[in-house]
Amino acid sequence: MARAAGFAPGCRSSIFMLGAPNMARAYYSTMFREPAPEIWKIIRDFNNYPVWVNGAGESRIEDGKSGDAVGAIRQVLYQGRCIRQRLLALSDVERSQTYEFCSEPSLPVTSFQATLRVTSVIDGDRAFVEWWADFDCEPARHDELAGTLRGWFARWLESLRTAMGTGTGHEAVTNPKLVPPSA
Numbered sequence: 001m002a003r004a005a006g007f008a009p010g011c012r013s014s015i016f017m018l019g020a021p022n023m024a025r026a027y028y029s030t031m032f033r034e035p036a037p038e039i040w041k042i043i044r045d046f047n048n049y050p051v052w053v054n055g056a057g058e059s060r061i062e063d064g065k066s067g068d069a070v071g072a073i074r075q076v077l078y079q080g081r082c083i084r085q086r087l088l089a090l091s092d093v094e095r096s097q098t099y100e101f102c103s104e105p106s107l108p109v110t111s112f113q114a115t116l117r118v119t120s121v122i123d124g125d126r127a128f129v130e131w132w133a134d135f136d137c138e139p140a141r142h143d144e145l146a147g148t149l150r151g152w153f154a155r156w157l158e159s160l161r162t163a164m165g166t167g168t169g170h171e172a173v174t175n176p177k178l179v180p181p182s183a
Contacts, residue, residue, distance in 0.1 A: 023111070024142040026149030027132040030157050034164060036120040036127040040095040042160065043116060046074050046087045054159035055079045073102055081106070088113065095119065107145055109135040129157060 032039055042052055047067035050056040057077035062084075065072040072087045084102035091097075096117035105112050114133035121128050131153040137145050 022136070022139070023134045024109075024137055024146050025132060025134050026146040026153065027130070028150045028153035028157065029128065029130040030154070031121065032127040032129060032161065032164075033124075034127055035125045036095060036118045038164075039118045039127045039129060039160070040092075042164070043118070044068065044090070044092070044095075044097070046072055046085075046090075046097065046099070049074065049076050049078075052160040052163040053078070053156050054162070074099075089115075107137075107148060108141070109137045109145060111136045129160075131157065 042048060045067035047059050047061050049059045055078055059074055059076040061067055061069075062073040062075060067074075068090055070087055070090055074085050074087070076083050076085070082103070083106070085099045086102050087097060087099050089096070089098040094117060096115055098113060098115040100113050112133060112135040114131065116131045117129070119128045119130070120126075133149050133153075135145070
């Protein structure tokens, strides 16, 4: 796989084969009442993190790039810690973005690569949102670190739900036109 040159100092290339046998994977998914395009409109811009992630402070994209430019490096202040992440892929067709760390990760992991994807659910015009990360770590810590990331993904997607003003979203989703009238 070819990789564009010219990334900022301190950002190392970590392209690897996703799902490689010794890699750990953290995965979380949830449903949103809103249509997929509405969810994607908020998370698409790599610099929008503070808009929908509770606890994220200011964010900026380095070198004057836009938040949808592949290769853009986001510096975000999250709970008092400066984190740098590079956007590796962005697809409006698949409504997905993939990123990696450019600075020290928050956990003892290497070769970290995460993807956030929003898929349309035809029934009810809703969205299915997935967030996963593949990473290396000490084999004895695979489950622990995957669990930590899964919990973070869940919390961040709940903060997106809150930012959209839709509450927890875990209540049953029904189409009022399909619910029979009460007697």
